[in-house]
Amino acid sequence: MGGREILVVENVWKRFGGIVALAGVSIEVREGERLAIIGPNGSGKTTLFNVITGYVKPDRGRVSFDGQDITGKKPHQIARLGIARTFQIVKPFANLTVEENVVVAALSRNRSVEEARRHALHVLELVGLYDKRNVRAAMLNLAEKKRLELAKALALNPRLLLLDEVAAGLRPSEIKELKKLLYKINSEGVTIVMVEHVLRAVSGFAERVVVLHHGSKLAEGRPEDIAKDPRVVDAYLGSLASQLLEV
Amino acid sequence: MDLTVLASAIVDGLLMGLVYGLVALGLALIWGVMNIINFAHGDYMVLGAYIAVLFSLLGVDAVYALPFAFAVVYLAGVATYKLVIRRILDAPFVSQIAATFALLLLIRYGVELVAGPRTWIVESVLSGSVVRVGPLSIVCSKLFAGIVSIAVFVVVYLFLTRTYTGLAVRAIAQNRSAAMLQGIDVDRVNSIVFGLGVGVAGLAGALVALVQPVFPELGGFYCLVAFVSVVLGGFTSVVGSFLGAIIIGLSESLSAVYISPTLKNAIAFTVFILVLLFRPTGLFGRFGRRV
Amino acid sequence: MSFPTQRELVTALAVLIFAIAADGVAYVFDKPFLANSIYLALMYALAGLAWNILAGFTGLVSFGHAVFFGLGAYATMIAMLHKIPAVLGILLAGGVGFLAAVLLAPIWLRLKSHWFTLATIATAEILKLSFIVWPAVGGASGLQAPIAEPGEELYYLYFRGAYLYVFIAAVLVAIEVVVLWSILRGPIGYKLQAIREDEDAAMALAIDPLKYKFFALAISGFFTGLAGSLYTIRYRFIDPFTVFDLISVSTYIALVGIVGGIYTFLGPIIGSFIVVPAAEYVRSTLMSIASRYAALHGVVLGAVLLIVSLMAPEGVVERVRAKMVVWSKVVKVVREWVVERS
């Protein structure tokens, strides 16, 4: 653990019509860290990712990556700087094959299609989609599409990886495998921020957890402390608290 | 003197704008409910105009053509829905464009095939008479067209807000799958909406026939006006596009007086592109993008 | 699936060679109609391929390619009227098409899906209206190419019949095929298709959509401008109604792509060689039997477009390919059965 801050989110606000999606959120992520952000439905997790990656312009506040202000930059510029993300609502290139999907991503770091393909196949092996490489992406099931999201993000060779509910809908055995893979990637120096609904999905993986609620930070700490935090338990009340917080 | 010119340009633009509004309203309705962009919309309007032509050829006053124009084009719309639109609801965007564009070709050139490439001038009881209001003289047929347009708009509005079917229409526009879960027969409502949307345009076409010459390509210009109005009105809003159409009518008649009548069409096209560039969510509407 | 294959390149070039051979046959047996149909098919193939780099590969569907076609036609005409050799006039047409695309990009590329389509239609109409009222380019009455004196035939590319023109068109299409084929197979082809499929997802992969759309539009404008010059050198007379026409130019260009299949590289060429000769044949027969052939032509066009978009939205090329897959499976099963028996 440790290292300097790679991502700093400072007092970010975002309003959609009457809904305040983010109400002054500040988060720091250190290089090499494994951070989890959890929160109930509509608490602003995806919006936070959209702000960081340039899809949504914050009303107020600032985002900097590696000491550089990236607020207001375009998504493709931010991706080029080394931030990769997955989409909660998966966005495969439906009419391309799995391999072609990942080649598109790998082309950001490789000049020729041949090199990109080699890199893409390597990544596909990592995420376990190698056998499906010639399948049209539209034909994958949801779990596979989520892995494809991950593969595309990994093929960018990012420094910071933002994962929006990649574990949701996976079977426990699959989640275990996913965590193992993410561990490996993290150990190669990639910083990982993982958004999940439930604590269980990130426990045993995240070193630190941030809880969002109604667009602001409710709590922050080690996973086992978070599960016992009375404010967090309150926030989750009515949404099957015990199950969601179960470590 | 100058003021009279201005005032009559405003009255003229307002009345034409109301007729444009009927065309635009149907386009917005179909778009909102089915998410289909009907490129042939202006040509359904022209069908209505030719019904009026037919009436005057048969020696019946063209004013009586209005309900028939609506009914015939309504039925044509329902048939179109069953044969074409229903099959492209979930098709890729290119197929949707291609299919409604094909309808445009079929109607426009079908009309030309039957009625010839010539221009028709429809006479009615209203032709040639004017109403004088102070220093202004208003052409009777335009006044009639404007008043009928308002009446039709009110009827459609009441249909959408006060009837069970209208409620179903709005439910589908908001959320198709939720509406389906509630037991709404989406297919049936869609066919009514498509019929109603183009039927109202057909009625507008019969009104147009009272105020201007009719020829096969007439629909192109009206379709464009409808699109501009819908953009101004915030895309799928029926009321918004009606208001948008009035704005187009006004700016057109004012530019005909103060700039050049021959560039009238070019002005509508230019307004269209400018609005898309600077007000992509419409004057009265807003929508957000979700990632 | 939609990346151009080696086989598609070979097929495309084979079609061109076949076209030239058929043109030779037409010359020997004196069939001007056949040669003219081949010429038109090549002209629309040139424009259709250019159109499809936008529609099929980038997801931008234009029904206003008459913008580039018309400007190209005018560029070549005006060059010839200034005594510039027609070959340079053709190049100029490409340049003007390219320039028009670059200038329109800031407006058109802000718009998506049907808004893009509508803007292309509106732009073509605005251009048509402006050329009608612009005396310097002949206004509504159009422009006539200079008469080539004896000895100037090559200078002004003035030949009898369509026979020699077919060579010029085939060369232009061949160049386009090779250029587009190699571009679309490379990184640009991947990035354009990513943008077509999902622009937001493409951006997350460090792709700047605007940059690549701009590139596709500029190339498309260039080759469509060339197609416009083909019209001028062959027919020697142009006016705004003809070269900026929504139906016979913009719609036809889109139609050959849609009939052939927009998700294949080969689509527009095949589509063009199916649609154009058939339409020409229908038109020439109609002209002799029906006085309203123009309207009938429009109706037939609409019917074809409707049938294709309802029954075979993937286009003819994909259809045939799918059939071939089925057939090769049938053949395989039969062969195995026979082998088993013997």
Ligand SMILES: Nc1ncnc2c1ncn2[C@@H]1O[C@H](COP(=O)(O)OP(=O)(O)OP(=O)(O)O)[C@@H](O)[C@H]1O
């Ligand atoms: N583009 C948008 N336009 C309007 N409202 C939006 C938009 N994006 C998000 N919202 C609203 O902002 C709030 C926060 O949404 P967000 O998607 O960030 O929540 P979340 O924590 O990711 O929820 P979930 O767990 O369901 O994914 C919600 O009320 C949502 O409806």
Ligand SMILES: [Mg+2]
């Ligand atoms: Mg979310």
